[in-house]
Structure formats: structure tokens, C-alpha cells
Amino acid sequence: MPDDHPIIITIDGPAGTGKSTVARELAARLGLGFLDTGSMYRAAAAIFIDEKFDRDQVGEFVSKVMGADLHFDWSQDPPVILAWDDPYNKRIRDTDVTATVSWVATLGELRSHMVRKQRIIAAQHPRLVSEGRDQGSIVFPDAMVKFYLDADPNVRARRRAEQLRAEGHAAEDSVMLERILERDRVDSTRADGPLICPDDAVVLDTSEMTADEVVTRMEETVRERVSSLATDAGLGD
Ligand code: DC
Secondary structure, eight states: OOTTSOEEEEEEOOTTSOHHHHHHHHHHHHTOEEEEHHHHHHHHHHHHHHTTOOTTOHHHHHHHHHHHTOEEETTSSSOEEEETTEEOTTGGGSHHHHHHHHHHTTOHHHHHHHHHHHHHHHHHSOEEEEESSSIIIIIOTTOSEEEEEEOOHHHHHHHHHHHHHHTTOOOOHHHHHHHHHHHHHHHHHOSSSOOOOOTTOEEEEOTTOOHHHHHHHHHHHHHHHHHHHHHHHHHHO
16 A cells, blocks of 8 residues: 555544553554544643633633644654644643543534544544544544454553553552543543444454553554555456
């Protein structure tokens, strides 16, 4: 397949399945860009907090996010999320943002804006591994390969707690489990873009797999798909 052929790979799944880690590594191995759509929702949550919006000001808030023109600096690895051309990559990891983003991500008006933005980004960068809750199900229904990562909630909670501790935060597995279950509930019951497994997704349960094993399995799947599409294209000539 030519180096400039569009390739969109999507990775959906709940919190703590390792989506970001494996998406980034898969993108590196395949020579594709990495689109972290969670960082866009997180940047919106940071704007919500920093601009002191109330929860009943959804229209004004979404207009503000539109005006911020969320996009990425692709010269960085991983790409850095920008709002009003300012880097937001550090701010979006703060605990107040993490506590607010699940609610922000339930807002239909905001989700529609994000879906449009993500499609524009993909039109400008058509070779991407795109990671989030709705990438294969809603944003890129024609993606070349769709993955859905899942894992036991206890394993996901333990991974999240380890990740936070590694970043120097206090985190208990049991508290993380409660948060993970609550996020699952919010993510899968929201009216717009709920977390679902696309029918045509390759499902991987990562509970017993290392990140490297997951990426290797994904890489094999993508390479097989690319080579069968290339063969089909050749046969069709
Ligand atoms: O993956 P993450 O933790 O950075 O995602 C932050 C939040 O944004 C999380 O509550 C799920 C939500 N999200 C979403 O609803 N749709 C996406 N495509 C990506 C993230």
C-alpha cells in the first residue's frame, strides 16, 4: 500500500484498558499519527473550569470551546493539544480536570463539535491511529481497522492507580475501582456517543496481556488487513 494511502485505525474502549499507551506505540510502529481524542475533551473541561462556567451555561461554554480552536502541534511526540494556540497538555492531566471531564463528555452539543473537529483533523492527517470512546462507532465508521479494548475492572483500577502513583499522586486501588465503575456507568449510559463496541471491531481483552503483547497483536492485524486490501486492489486491476 503506498505510503500516502489514507489509513484510519480506531481504538475504542473503557477507561484503564491501556488505550492511550498502545495507540501511541501502535502509531509509532506503523508510522502513523496518534490522535488522543480524550485530550480534546480534557481541554474542554479545563476551559470549563478556568473560564468559571456553571453547569447551566452549556451553550456559552460550547461557543467558548469552538472559539478556542482545539488542535494539535504535530511536530511534538506525542502531539500537543492547543487551545487558543496555547499548550494545554499539562493542564489536562490535573485532578480537577479529570474530575470534571466525564460530565463535560456527556454534553451532546460539545460532542457534535468534537466529532466534526476530529473528522477535520483526519482530513488533514489521513494516516492516524485514533483513540477514544466513540472513534470506531461514531467518528470514523469507515475506519480500515477498528479495535475495541476491554479488561476486568479490577485490573483497570490497578493499572490506573499504578499510573497515578508513578506520576507522584496518592492512589488506592479500591478508590480507583469505584471511580472506574462510575466512569463506565457515565460513559456507557450517556445519550450522545455512548461507549459501545462497534459490530465490526476486533475485540481484545487486555486483562492478562502486557501492553507490548497488545500492540504486537494489533500490529499483526493491521498489517494483515493492509496486505489483503492491497492484494484485492491488485486483483481488481
Ligand atoms: O481517555 P481519557 O481519560 O483521556 O478521556 C477523558 C474523558 O473524555 C473520559 O471521561 C471519556 C471522555 N471521552 C469521550 O467521551 N470520547 C472520546 N472520544 C474520548 C474521551
